[in-house]
Amino acid sequence: MARTDAIVLGAGIVGTSVALHLAKRGLSVALVDRAGVGEQTSYGNAGIIEGNTILPPAFPSDAGALMRIALKRASEANYHLSFLPHVLPWLLAFRAASRPDRLAETAHLIRPLFSRAVAEHEALMAEAGATHYLRKNGWLKIYRGEKSFAALAPEFDLAAKFGLPLQALDTAGGQALEPSLNPVFAHAVFWPEAASVSNPLGVTRAYAARFTALGGIILSGDARSLHRTGNRWRAETNEGALDAAECVVALGPWTPDLLKILGLSLPLAVKRGYHRHFRATGNAGLSRPILDAEVGYLVTPMEQGIRLTTGAEFAARDADPSPAQFDRIMPRARALFPLGEPADGKTWLGSRPCLPDSRPVIGRAPGQAGLWLAVGHAHWGLTLGPATGRMIAEMMAGEPPFCDPAPYRAERFN
Numbered sequence: 001m002a003r004t005d006a007i008v009l010g011a012g013i014v015g016t017s018v019a020l021h022l023a024k025r026g027l028s029v030a031l032v033d034r035a036g037v038g039e040q041t042s043y044g045n046a047g048i049i050e051g052n053t054i055l056p057p058a059f060p061s062d063a064g065a066l067m068r069i070a071l072k073r074a075s076e077a078n079y080h081l082s083f084l085p086h087v088l089p090w091l092l093a094f095r096a097a098s099r100p101d102r103l104a105e106t107a108h109l110i111r112p113l114f115s116r117a118v119a120e121h122e123a124l125m126a127e128a129g130a131t132h133y134l135r136k137n138g139w140l141k142i143y144r145g146e147k148s149f150a151a152l153a154p155e156f157d158l159a160a161k162f163g164l165p166l167q168a169l170d171t172a173g174g175q176a177l178e179p180s181l182n183p184v185f186a187h188a189v190f191w192p193e194a195a196s197v198s199n200p201l202g203v204t205r206a207y208a209a210r211f212t213a214l215g216g217i218i219l220s221g222d223a224r225s226l227h228r229t230g231n232r233w234r235a236e237t238n239e240g241a242l243d244a245a246e247c248v249v250a251l252g253p254w255t256p257d258l259l260k261i262l263g264l265s266l267p268l269a270v271k272r273g274y275h276r277h278f279r280a281t282g283n284a285g286l287s288r289p290i291l292d293a294e295v296g297y298l299v300t301p302m303e304q305g306i307r308l309t310t311g312a313e314f315a316a317r318d319a320d321p322s323p324a325q326f327d328r329i330m331p332r333a334r335a336l337f338p339l340g341e342p343a344d345g346k347t348w349l350g351s352r353p354c355l356p357d358s359r360p361v362i363g364r365a366p367g368q369a370g371l372w373l374a375v376g377h378a379h380w381g382l383t384l385g386p387a388t389g390r391m392i393a394e395m396m397a398g399e400p401p402f403c404d405p406a407p408y409r410a411e412r413f414n
């Protein structure tokens, strides 16, 4: 096989963006996946490029909410009882990272990366001919009660500090933006600088096509075949063994499968999530993603229909689907928006790859020369794929990274 400078393992939005940024710097790159480009987690998400993310998702601080989740009466979260002992250490670390002071610290640490999210997508979309997927019309979060809206005060303070615009709206204001919403909410917040896409799979495929146009190759292979040979990394592919001095791991929720073989470990858990597609009734429509904050789901207009995505389910990554949250969500969702018949009758399950401090790992793998990690993007892998790709490529090329990589080092878990 021809000279390869770098192997990228995993062709989700993160790995594909990394591969494209490396190819743009003139490197000879092979992108390896056992499935099709963008067909796993990066296919089924809610399509939000959430560049104005401020606070990460937090462990519930409200005893009532926790009790509802424990009793499996919550619509926003679910769990498999048999899985709890396995995920307990992660949950405790997540709870510790959810203290108000830690959340505020995280907000400051992640801002430089998130602030580039939309611009980095726009740049790649322009060269990949994918701009038609992009909607730069923000997203709307609705709040049914006063308590949940009042709890936003710290986030509004941080938004002002970061210079992020928002509009706090009443019911009529929310309906002015989205006329098909019913007045089941008291408040809405419009975040105009968020963007979204109408087909996340289409976006990743377009970036992959741009990558191959620049000379990159996409191969089928099992990432778990990666091993050292001399001072290089070798992966087995359908076209034979592939050697390179540098290798980037971007395996999303499957990252631990390879790290374990290499003797590395990260506290990576999954928050599973589901989606279903619906038609809208009559002339109803949506222009942008809507978060129903207390109920804990999103509805987003996609090419396939209205995509309804669920919140977190704590269960083993490979356990059978258990989409019980839909039973609790559907009556509330139908009350908000006139969802019609299922568009394709399918229920999709994906796994958000999450670290307990809600920051991805982007940088060198500890103690493994030439190995890089771009993993753990949790709720924001679509958002951060291109920014991560730029950052890794800059570091690998010896250029100064556009933002401080220290918050993303794997060593923070040592």
Ligand SMILES: Cc1cc2nc3c(=O)[nH]c(=O)nc-3n(C[C@H](O)[C@H](O)[C@H](O)COP(=O)(O)OP(=O)(O)OC[C@H]3O[C@@H](n4cnc5c(N)ncnc54)[C@H](O)[C@@H]3O)c2cc1C
Pocket (backbone or CB within 6 Å): 009, 010, 011, 012, 013, 014, 015, 032, 033, 034, 035, 036, 037, 038, 039, 040, 041, 042, 043, 044, 045, 046, 047, 048, 049, 050, 221, 222, 223, 224, 250, 251, 252, 253, 254, 257, 272, 273, 274, 275, 309, 310, 350, 351, 352, 353, 375, 376, 377, 378, 379, 380, 381, 382, 383, 384
């Ligand atoms: C319900 C839901 C809604 C979401 N909504 C949003 C949103 O609105 N905005 C947002 O920014 N993010 C969202 N996310 C999160 C986002 O989808 C993920 O963070 C992102 O897709 C992760 O991308 P990735 O490239 O790391 O992983 P993946 O897309 O899973 O890519 C990993 C790749 O590795 C490959 N692979 C795995 N094991 C092997 C192996 N052994 N050999 C070869 N290849 C292998 C897989 O086939 C896959 O292609 C959501 C997630 C869910 C579940």
